[in-house]
Amino acid sequence: SDRVFGGLRKTSERLSENLSGIVSKTRLDEGQLDDLEDALILSDLGPRAAARIRNRLASERFERGADELAIKEAVASEIAAILRPVAKPIDVVAFPRPQVILVIGVNGSGKTTTIAKLAHLFQEQDYSVMLAAGDTFRAAAIDQLGIWAERIGVPIVFGDEGGDPASVVFDAVQAATEEGTDALIVDTAGRLQNKRELMDELAKIRRVLGRLNPEAPHDVVLVLDATNGQNALQQIEIFKEVAGVTGLIMTKLDGTARGGVLVAAAEQYGLPIHAIGVGEKMEDLRPFDPDLVARVIA
Ligand code: GDP
Numbered sequence: 001s002d003r004v005f006g007g008l009r010k011t012s013e014r015l016s017e018n019l020s021g022i023v024s025k026t027r028l029d030e031g032q033l034d035d036l037e038d039a040l041i042l043s044d045l046g047p048r049a050a051a052r053i054r055n056r057l058a059s060e061r062f063e064r065g066a067d068e069l070a071i072k073e074a075v076a077s078e079i080a081a082i083l084r085p086v087a088k089p090i091d092v093v094a095f096p097r098p099q100v101i102l103v104i105g106v107n108g109s110g111k112t113t114t115i116a117k118l119a120h121l122f123q124e125q126d127y128s129v130m131l132a133a134g135d136t137f138r139a140a141a142i143d144q145l146g147i148w149a150e151r152i153g154v155p156i157v158f159g160d161e162g163g164d165p166a167s168v169v170f171d172a173v174q175a176a177t178e179e180g181t182d183a184l185i186v187d188t189a190g191r192l193q194n195k196r197e198l199m200d201e202l203a204k205i206r207r208v209l210g211r212l213n214p215e216a217p218h219d220v221v222l223v224l225d226a227t228n229g230q231n232a233l234q235q236i237e238i239f240k241e242v243a244g245v246t247g248l249i250m251t252k253l254d255g256t257a258r259g260g261v262l263v264a265a266a267e268q269y270g271l272p273i274h275a276i277g278v279g280e281k282m283e284d285l286r287p288f289d290p291d292l293v294a295r296v297i298a
Contacts, residue, residue, distance in 0.1 A: 109251060132186040
């Protein structure tokens, strides 16, 4: 019978442990959840991701008087869950070569710099790279890309200022095919002021590419400036319409970064996020690490 009582005593100890767990843990109250949701929206996560995180945290139990750190950890874990499914590096896999990567985005978003960063990254991975200066509208864009090409040591195909971007792309694909180049990265105009024109221009580039290789473009990468906050989301909407988008690269996440918009983009569009820009140099492209980004944002 000692054994029986011993067993019961253990049971009772365990029960009281579990009961004390119940009284010492609590849910966040509505006021706290409202504040949390507001804070997430103010951090550019957007209403959908904010509501989703609020709902997840509403069903979680925290130690009574949970400190900021515990709540931040829970938020980070929810953000990571939103970001993980969209983290996808850009891989050079196309066969036959070249893999054609169209890079789109508004002027000033960091498009030219991102092209240089991608070219550098692919070179580091031992792929051969060629650039095409498809933004013939701005002489400065052609010059700038030429300077990068020289610095990185990759060939570049360009046309005249004001020339037909589609013909530059045509020449570039031919040259890259002849050379057996692995990746052809194509710069494009970013004039959203004239949406119709831009749409026609990108459609024509696509037609020309499609005639040379039905698979091309293999990637249509939209470059977004994180400091634009919610405007970046609007740009996804517009570029999806004018060009189709297969993936995103978010720039300027160094400095006064507003990385919350990455979460909003992931939640609303589910487009792959290939990488992030964290500076002005060609080495300043980072793989998109959802857990790291989540910890930094939360
Ligand atoms: P484009 O007009 O879209 O081709 O933009 P650029 O590539 O010329 O970039 C515009 C400005 O943003 C330049 O001064 C770049 O050096 C800067 N820039 C681009 N990417 C980043 C980044 O990730 N971080 C920072 N801090 N600056 C960047």
